[in-house]
Amino acid sequence: MLLRPPLQPCILKQPMKYIAATLITTALLLFTSCKKDPEDPASVVQPIAMSVVKLTVKPVWANAPFDKNAVYGSAGGQRVQTTLLKFYLSPLELVANGTAQRLFDADLFDVTNGAVQRVLSIPAGNYQSLRFGLGLPPEINHIALNTIDPNAPTGSNSGMYWSWASMYRFVIFEGHFDNDLVATGPLPFNFSLHTGRDTCYRARTFPLPLTATGADTTRITINVDVSRFFTDGNQVLDLSQGAVWHGEPDGFALGMKVADLEIGALSVEAE
Template identity: 30%
Template sequence: MKFQLKNIVAVMAMALAFVSCSNDDENPANNITGTGKLDVEYDNVFGSADLILNSQANVTSQGETLNVSDVKYIISNIVLTKEDGSTFVYPKAQGYFIVSEANEASRVLKLENIPAGNYTKIKFGIGVDEAQYNAGQTVQGDFFAYAQDEDMAWSWSAGYKHLLFEGMFTSSSVTTSTQFMIHTGKSGADYNYKEVTLNFPDKALVRTNITPDVHIFADVAKIIDGTNKIKLSDNNMGGMGAMIMSGSNLALITANLSNMFTVNHVHND
C-alpha cells in the first residue's frame, strides 16, 4: 500500500510539473523569440493639464500667460535597452519622426521589427543629429522634403528646426496679446541637438503577439519654464513679437528639453 501511494504521489508530481511547463510555454511573456512591434506615444501637456491648442490659457511661473497654437518636434536615434542591459538601435533610415500636436496620428511612433524582449529604457534625440545633417541632403532621402512641408526646416544650409513652439502671450509688461515663436536648431557654432534617456516604470514586453505602448508625457511648459527660466517679454521685439531662434537663450532652452519628457505608463496589450 505504501509502495502504491508513493507511485501515485510521484505520478501526480510529474503531472503538475508538466502542466506548469505547459503553462509557462503558453504564457506570451515567456516566449521571448522572434520580433515584434512597439508603440511610443507622445502626449503633450502644459504642467498638469492636457495641452489644448488655440484656446487654453497656460500660466508660467514667470507670470506670463501663453495661448499655444503649435508644437512640433523631431524624434530621432531611438535606442531601446533590455532588462539585461543589451540595446537595440532602431535603424536610422526609418528612425526620424515629426511629432505634431495638431496631427494626432503623428503622436504615436509605430516601431517595427523589434527583437522580442523585456525593455526597460528608451533613449531618443530631439532633432536631426549633426552627423546625419553633415552627411548631406541626399542622405536624408525624403525626410528633408517632409520636414519642409511640416515647417520643420529652413533652407538646407540653415538646417532643420528641431523643435517648434508658437502661439500668443501676455504678461504684466506686455498687456496686448503678442506672438511668440521659438525654434531650436543650428545657430552659429551651436547645433542644439539634444538626447533624452527615460526609464520605464514597468517592463515593455515586446513579443510577436504583444505590442506594448510606451506613453510619454511631454511637458511643453518646460521649454521656457524648466531649470532655465526664459521670459518671453524679455525677448519681445515690438511688432515682430517674441522671437527666440538664436542667441544665448536658445542653448538654455535646449538644455531644458532634458526634463521635458517623462514616461507616464506602459501598456502590454
C-alpha cells in the same frame, strides 16, 4: 615432332550472385557517401520573434490635456497660448543589457492638435531603458537635402529645414503671450522659438523596464509637458526677456536655455 594444341585464353567466370553482391555493396557505399550529416540544432538560425510597439507622443499642460486654444499662466509670469509645436526625435531606441534596438532613425511629431501615434516593431525580449534625442544628431542634421525623399520626415516638405544655415530646426515652438497675468483680452505679443544647430541637440536615457512579446502589443507614451518649457524648477523662460530665436548667433544663450527646458519637459511610461 609432337604438336601441342594452341593455348586457349583463360576466361575467369564469376558466379552471378557474386556480381550482384558487388553491385549492391557499391551502391550502398555511394548512397552513404552522398547522405548529408544531420544538422546541429544549435547551428540552425531561428526566426526572430517580433513585438508590435504602439508609440504615443502626447502633449500635456501639467497634469491636464494640452489645448492649443487655451490660455495658460506660465512660470515666466505671462499668459501664454501655444499655436504650433512640432519637433524631431532621433534616434529612438530601446536598450536591453547594453544593446540598443532601434525603432527609427528620425521622425517628426506635430503635437499641436494633440497626441500623435506610430506603430513600430522590435525583437521580443526584456528591455531596461528607452533613449532618444530631441532634435537631429550631426550625422543627420548635415545631410544634403537633395538626397532625401521630399515627403520623408527630414525631407523638404517637412517645413523644418533652414536653407540659410543648411541644417534643420529641431523644435518649432510658437504662440502668443501677454505680460499681464490678470488681463482677459487677446494676447498682444507673439513668441517664436526655433531651436537648431548641433549644440542644441539633446539626448536622454529614461529607465523603462518592459517585456515585449510577440503575442501582445507594447505601449509606450512620451509625455510632452508644455508647462515645463517655461521652467524646470531652476531655469525660467521669461518671454518678456526674449521671445524670438531662430538659430542666429545673437541670442544664442536663449536658444540653449530653451533646448535645456524642452528636453527636461519630456517623460516616458509604458504599459
